[in-house]
Amino acid sequence: MTPPVPAGLTLHNLTVRYGRKSVISELDAGPFPHGAVCAVLGPNGSGKSTLLRATGGLLHATGTLMLDGVDLTPLPRAQRAQHCLYLPQTLPEPVRLSVLDAMLAARHATGRQGNTSTAADIDAAMACLADVGIAHLATQSLHALSGGQRQLAGLAQALGRKPRALLLDEPLSALDPYYQQTVMALIRRETVQRNLVTLMVLHDLNIALNQCDLACLLHNGHILAYGPPAEVLTPEHLRTVYRIEARVDTGRDGQRFISTTGVV
Amino acid sequence: MTHHPTIARTYQTALRHRSLVLAGLLGALALSVLLDCAVGPAELSPTTMLRAVFDPAGVDEQTSLIVWQIRLPYALMAACVGAALGLAGAEMQTILANPLASPFTLGLSAAGAFGASLAIVLGWHVAHVPDMWLTAGSAFVCAALSVWILDMLVRLRQGGTGTVILCGVALVFSFQALVALMQFVANEDALQNLVFWTLGSLTRATWGTLGLLAGALACILPFSLRAAWPLTTLRMGEDRAASLGVDVPRLRRAALLRISLLCALAVAFVGVIGFIGLVAPHIARRLVGEDHRFYLPASLLSGAFILSLAALVARVLVPGVVVPTGIVTALVGIPFFLVIVLRRGEELP
Numbered sequence: 085m086t087p088p089v090p091a092g093l094t095l096h097n098l099t100v101r102y103g104r105k106s107v108i109s110e111l112d113a114g115p116f117p118h119g120a121v122c123a124v125l126g127p128n129g130s131g132k133s134t135l136l137r138a139t140g141g142l143l144h145a146t147g148t149l150m151l152d153g154v155d156l157t158p159l160p161r162a163q164r165a166q167h168c169l170y171l172p173q174t175l176p177e178p179v180r181l182s183v184l185d186a187m188l189a190a191r192h193a194t195g196r197q198g199n200t201s202t203a204a205d206i207d208a209a210m211a212c213l214a215d216v217g218i219a220h221l222a223t224q225s226l227h228a229l230s231g232g233q234r235q236l237a238g239l240a241q242a243l244g245r246k247p248r249a250l251l252l253d254e255p256l257s258a259l260d261p262y263y264q265q266t267v268m269a270l271i272r273r274e275t276v277q278r279n280l281v282t283l284m285v286l287h288d289l290n291i292a293l294n295q296c297d298l299a300c301l302l303h304n305g306h307i308l309a310y311g312p313p314a315e316v317l318t319p320e321h322l323r324t325v326y327r328i329e330a331r332v333d334t335g336r337d338g339q340r341f342i343s344t345t346g347v348v
Numbered sequence: 349m350t351h352h353p354t355i356a357r358t359y360q361t362a363l364r365h366r367s368l369v370l371a372g373l374l375g376a377l378a379l380s381v382l383l384d385c386a387v388g389p390a391e392l393s394p395t396t397m398l399r400a401v402f403d404p405a406g407v408d409e410q411t412s413l414i415v416w417q418i419r420l421p422y423a424l425m426a427a428c429v430g431a432a433l434g435l436a437g438a439e440m441q442t443i444l445a446n447p448l449a450s451p452f453t454l455g456l457s458a459a460g461a462f463g464a465s466l467a468i469v470l471g472w473h474v475a476h477v478p479d480m481w482l483t484a485g486s487a488f489v490c491a492a493l494s495v496w497i498l499d500m501l502v503r504l505r506q507g508g509t510g511t512v513i514l515c516g517v518a519l520v521f522s523f524q525a526l527v528a529l530m531q532f533v534a535n536e537d538a539l540q541n542l543v544f545w546t547l548g549s550l551t552r553a554t555w556g557t558l559g560l561l562a563g564a565l566a567c568i569l570p571f572s573l574r575a576a577w578p579l580t581t582l583r584m585g586e587d588r589a590a591s592l593g594v595d596v597p598r599l600r601r602a603a604l605l606r607i608s609l610l611c612a613l614a615v616a617f618v619g620v621i622g623f624i625g626l627v628a629p630h631i632a633r634r635l636v637g638e639d640h641r642f643y644l645p646a647s648l649l650s651g652a653f654i655l656s657l658a659a660l661v662a663r664v665l666v667p668g669v670v671v672p673t674g675i676v677t678a679l680v681g682i683p684f685f686l687v688i689v690l691r692r693g694e695e696l697p
Contacts (some may be wrong), residue, residue: 142590165593172587177445179583180637184359189580189639194593206356222355223362225637226584238588245592 092117098147123292126302136251140170162194169247178227190241212244232263249281366642373649380656384423425553426659427652432610434651437625450626451611455519460615463490465530484616491612548619548674557617576640
């Protein structure tokens with residue numbers, strides 16, 4: 085049942101250096117399919133952010149990056165962001181800018197898109213805001229919003245650019261449990277509806293285990309395991325990568341959870 | 349899909365409101381320039397003023413001379429320098445992501461003052477070139493050079509906004525020390541000339557310098573406005589702008605080039621005038637928010653308006669004497685600056 089064109093995102097021979105030190109060397113990853121949320125896991129310093137930033141074109145990297153059979157590496161940054169959009173870990177700054185202004189700015193950041201009218205731009209922006217559930221905040225200023233609301237505004241900005249791949253750098257880390265669940269549910273829904281390739285860096289292993297379709301475990305700049313979360317997040321892998329003793333239990337409703345019992 | 353006609357309408361109203369604010373600022377500026385022309389030792393009524401401007405043949409020669417040779421260049425120079433510093437300050441605060449950044453934070457004025465001091469103290473003379481242009485030219489070259497040095501340092505370290513500010517502060521101190529050195533070795537005449545220059549004064553304005561500055565402003569403004577969207581994105585964070593496809597280093601370099609041209613010209617012609625570049629962006633932010641399509645022009649107009657007012661105050665403060673404008677702007681600027689800093693506690697800028 086393999087498709088004729090290699091669909092999804094594939095990384096080949098990716099090398100990223102900071103100065104002389106290579107953080108990631110000759111890494112192959114993927115294919116990451118459309119319509120699935122893939123958790124990128126690994127301890128601090130394992131190269132998760134670097135991998136995503138290099139894929140999004142924010143860091144210089146050598147190697148190839150194929151999205152649906154097309155190599156994105158030679159494209160200039162502005163064009164690359166149209167296909168494959170990275171969302172930084174930091175929330176949008178709390179500045180005096182209405183959510184709608186922020187949406188329009190994100191839309192026109194690399195030059196006006198097509199010859200759409202302002203009214204059409206506003207409609208499109210409002211549709212995105214409605215998708216993430218903050219249409220009622222459109223005229224509010226970013227500096228008056230909570231962190232969770234700003235994260236949603238940032239996601240709406242990204243979705244408004246209509247990318248085919250979305251790279252999220254710890255989208256849940258600055259949020260309280262309510263917004264963690266809200267944002268996670270939203271990412272899952274939009275990934276399916278818009279048929280996106282979604283990669284997200286996560287630190288919460290239980291969210292990765294239960295709410296992601298795939299997991300990719302990084303260890304010292306290499307991929308140790310990639311596949312369904314239940315097969316990736318095993319006690320052996322956790323011991324190797326995170327240096328923790330952990331147990332995976334299954335609850336009555338089929339939900340799995342990881343309990344840490346100590347460090348190695 | 350739900351439609352939100354009311355929100356779209358509210359947004360359109362907000363856009364119209366911001367345009368009205370810009371128009372209001374423009375009106376206020378026109379009024380203050382007019383007032384600036386009308387006030388002075390020789391009392392001129394506004395109608396005489398307008399007649400002299402639009403129909404010079406219709407008024408007596410002396411009035412025409414006062415208006416065209418003294419009052420108009422002075423008043424318009426104040427507006428132009430204010431506009432240049434306001435625009436430069438607005439762009440600078442955005443690209444450095446720092447509400448305390450101003451054209452003077454990065455050592456532009458100090459460098460300009462050093463350039464002027466070189467020309468004044470060393471008594472440079474070139475045949476057929478007025479000394480004033482030589483001083484201005486030297487100030488311009490040094491101010492532009494300081495931006496170039498700054499850019500080199502930052503590129504060398506590949507640093508972010510923190511590096512830019514630190515390097516700027518280093519440049520400020522270096523150039524101030526050099527100016528002090530020049531003052532130390534200067535003779536009495538040159539020293540007086542130099543002190544007058546570093547205080548900032550609009551009285552040296554001529555149609556030539558005015559034309560050059562206004563021309564530069566007219567050439568640079570379209571480029572600033574073209575960068576309005578990416579600059580707005582940059583306000584939400586450098587990473588975020590980069591992730592949306594903005595080439596941040598290039599955007600920052602282009603802005604630095606515009607800033608250096610505007611500041612170097614302003615400093616070269618009127619000397620050191622502080623606080624306009626710091627205060628105008630804050631006023632603009634309060635008035636129209638941070639959508640740079642409105643924020644940039646609003647800061648330009650605010651800068652022009654404040655300096656125009658300061659120029660007016662400078663002339664009426666001590667009857668018969670034109671107090672150096674740099675002194676007045678600093679005196680007006682400091683209380684304003686404190687208000688902004690103290691207000692930061694209640695809401696972020």
